[in-house]
Amino acid sequence: MSRQQRLELTWTNKDKALIPTEHGRYGYTWVDPRDPRYCETRVLTVDETVTGTRADKEEDTTYSERADLEPQSDSLLILGESGDVLEALTRIPEWSKKYVGKVKCIYIDPPFNTAQTFANYEDNLEHSVWLTMMRDRLLHLRELLSEDGSIWVHLDDVENHRMRSLMDEVFGSGSFVAEVVWQKSDTLRNDTQQFSTDSDSIIVYSKRPEFAPNKMPRPESMNGHYGNPDNDDTRWFNSGPTAPGAATHQGMVYAIQNPITGDLHYPIRGNCWALRQSDILEMLSEYAKFELVDIKDSEERSARCGVPVSEIRPDVKAIMVSGSLKESANSAKRRVGQGKWPKFFFASNGRGYPGKKTYLSSEGVPPRTFWPHEEVGSNRSAKREVSVLFPEESKFATPKPERLLERVIHIATNPGDIVLDVFAGSGTTAAVAQKMGRRWVTCELVEDTFNRFTRPRLEKVINNEDQGGITVQKEERADATEDGLPEGLTPEEAQKFTSLLNKAIKNDDELKKNPAVKQLKKMTKTKPVKGVVNWRGGGGFQVAHLEPPCYDYDPEVALTTLTEHATGNLLVRSVAAQLRFALTPEDLYFDGKRGREHLVVVEGVLDKEKVGEVMAHLPEGHSVLFAATVVDDFAREHVRGFKNGSRVVHVPLEVFPYSDAAEEEK
Incomplete structure (x- = not known):
């Protein structure tokens, strides 16, 4: 799908890129997008695997189906800057193969840009810096998202309007949900x-x-709309027999005669009957004998359709009683008394306007766009969840409640899917994903936050030491009456009613003894139900970190150089990452492979002996890319002489050929 838009959000330095200026904090400076400091793909190193223990089930405890899901162990916690982490996940073959196009749900709660400084991260980025930072990350996130995936961006009202335009630009306005x-x-x-x-x-x-x-x-409160006045097998409500579109559906605009009163009923103006005429005729035939009759009502039908009489279809017939009205009335009354009326029926015990049944479905309902704090938690409840986990630590400034993430993840994913959050903070997204049987990837920039909140929280989750949040459903109420609660009344509503009733009669001893009041209390009696356990611990995750940069650029002399870290195995891994080679650590002669091309990284001078050794072990029809920190013309000519497509590049000058001075001279 084309992502070209009629409108485009512009901002200062939109054509430039940002590189971090501070380690472990939000601080950036503008550079050309070809600057090596921006283009470098930082190496991602896995340090260890953390595993937890799943608790056995206990007697007298109720467990949900979720508590039986297999705990996931294929998750990833990363210490590092989100932009560099996304570069690694999308560009390094070992990671891109695993995650590009595989992430089902992305939830990000980025810095809100509210000009406030919080205890755990700085949130005072200037608009253009913030937009560029988000644009670059969204482009990577789009690559990681699966074809049936969704991205959820959590913001307040400071950058919300700008983010909508930016999302339209990156994902396409047609992808707005x-x-x-x-x-x-x-x-x-x-x-x-x-x-x-x-x-x-x-x-x-x-x-x-x-x-x-x-x-x-489906919320229990919605079921109050459904009744069963005719003793049908399933509860239903009258959703109305018409639908919009009279002018374009003239064949569904006609009279229906009531078999008891003889009245003619038409759809309301602008509407048509909601079912096919043949289906309606078949259903109403349960009441009495009906037939299709031309009653010459073009004027009435044109008024209902809102079109001139000259344009009304002349061939549409009415559904009329066949035979005497007395016979049809007796037949219809008998049918009404039998119950289990047809889907298309006459209301008011057969004497009223037609109705249409909509049955209570066992399926769920579409998500709504307003989420009240009673359902998904609030800022206050989120802080309380973190405080319970870390009572000795200072409060985390901006956590999100677990029930909020539970709803997002439920709507967007299924068990086993991958959830991604590159602004981990206190680790709520990953914690909830783990408890819901999803795999996850998350990263945190600030090392203090990572060590005090993110990692310890996730370790508590897998070790079943986190009993808060969504681990256990809150205590609920259950029906405690002898004959069942009144129809449409939920246990929670019954409890609230009883509580209000007790308050109302608190100071009135006569009312307390009143039989009617006692009967009301008896009809709405409820009892507490112990919370249901959703999570028993288990599973695990890998802990990784971003390696330091191996390349630097000095704009004063327009020169790309190697940093002190660019040596040994890290240099090999870094070169492979930049050139998109998959590492081959088990191979004695080649460091990486990309199709039929092999990689050899040489720290120092590439000499004839090294070339000869490598070429002697090169499979037929394959080639070699030598990446050396020192290259002379002899080495290039020698490699070229093998005439198998092999070549030599200098590290870093030919890995990052950019020079801002050269660009200015053009």
Whole structure:
């Protein structure tokens, strides 16, 4: 799908790139996009694998189906800057093969750019810097996203409008799915000078417009709309027998005669009957004998359709009673008394306007775009969750509640899918993903946050030492009546009713003894139900870090140089990463491979002896790319003489051929 847009967001230095100026903090400077400091793909090193223990089930404890999901062990926690991490995941063959096009859900909670400085990260990036930083990351994130995946960007109202335009530019406006409003505050702030801000926004885009989110569980409150006045097998409600589109569906605009009253019923103006005429005729025939009759009602039908009589279809017939009205009335009354009326029926015990049944479905409902704090938690509850995990630590400034991420991950993924968050913070996204049986990748820039919050939290999760958040569902209420709660009343609503009733009669002893009041309490009696356990620990994850840069660039002399870190195995891995070679550590002669081309990295001078040794072990029809830190013309000519496509490049000058001075001279 083309991502060209009619409108484009512009900002200062949009054509430039950003490189970090501080280690472990948000600080950037502008450079040309071809600058080696920007183009370098940093090496990602796995340090260790952390595994947890799954707890056995206990008697007298209720467990959900989620508690039986196999804990995931194929997850990745990274210490490093998000832009460099994304470069590694998308460009280094070992990682790109695993993650590019494989991530089902991306949730990011980036710095909000609110000109505030928090304890755990700085959030004061100037708009153009923030937009460039986000643009570069979104481009990588789009590569990682699967074809049926979605990306959720959590923001407040400072950059929200700009982010929508930026997302349109990167993903295409047709990939916009929704803008979710999260009620983050559960209290009114009296210390504000203007408005007390209650909500954040979560912008949702998909990789493709056909994205199909998972349904949400049907809330019990919705079931109150459904009844069963005719003793049908399933509860239903009258959703109305018409649908919009009378002018374009004239064949579905006609009269239906009531078999008891004889009245003629038409669709409301502008609407048509919602079912095919043949289906309606078949259903109504359960009431009495009906037939199709031309009743010459073109004027009435034209008024209903909103088109001139001259344009109305003349061949549309009405559904009319066949035979005497007395016979049809007796037949219809008998049918009404039998119950289990047809899907298309006459309301008011057969005497009213037609109706159409919509049955209570066992399937879920589409997600809504307003998420109240009662359902998904608030800032206050999120801070409480982290405080319980780390009582000795100072509070983390901006955590998100686990129930909020639970809803995102439920809508966007299934067990076993990959969830990605490159602004880990306290680690909520990864913690919830682990508890929900998903694989995950997350990274954190600030080492202090990583060591005090992110990693310890995830270790607690896999070791079943985190009993908060979504680990256990909150205690609920259950029906405790003898004959069942009144139809449509949930246990929570019944408890609330009883509580309010008790408050109302608190000081009235006569009412407390009133039989009617006692009966109401008996009808709405509930009991507490112990919380259901969703998570028992287990699984694990790898811990990795970004290696330091191996290349530097001095704009004063327009020269690319190697850093002190560019030596030994790291130099080999770095060259392979820049040139997109997959490492071959088990091979005695070649450092990497890309198709039929092999890589050999030489730290120092490439000599004739080294070339000869390598060529002697080169498979027929293959070639070699020699990457050496010292190269002379003899080496190039010698390699070229083998006439098998092999070549030599200098590290770093020919790996990063850019020179800003040369560009200015052009």
